[in-house]
Amino acid sequence: MTDEVDDDLSAPHRPGDDWLCRDDGQEWPCPIFRRRMWIxxxxxPHRLAAFMRHFRDKAAPALPGLTAKQVEDRFIGWIKDPPTRRRLRAI
Incomplete structure (x- = not known):
């Protein structure tokens, strides 16, 4: 891993009020946060989905431009496709 990736992994990767990652600016949950959750x-995956539902429910009112399905896909949909070990290292 490069130093830049190591720095990225040590950052908290929390959502801002706009539900973008405070550390990388991507839609939250960002890829690095997702990787941490898989670890x-x-x-x-059922407990992970239960954990992420909390964020989905909190974020939904702050994302009025998204449909309920889009919010569900963003916060929970990625859990349906668990990464392989190789893919997890590449995230």
Whole structure:
């Protein structure tokens, strides 16, 4: 890993009020946050989904331009496709 990637991984990657990542500016949950969640919940996508539903419910009113399905896909949809170990390292 390069130093830039290591710096990225050490940043908190929290959402801002606009639900963009404060550290990389991507839509939150950003790829680095997702990677961390897969590391924390490697064999338990149901618990991970329950955890992410909290954020979905909190974010939905702040994202009026998105449909309910778009919000669901953004916060929960990525959990349906667990990464392989190789893909997890590449995120």
């Amino acid at each position: 924390l919940y490697p064999n338990d």
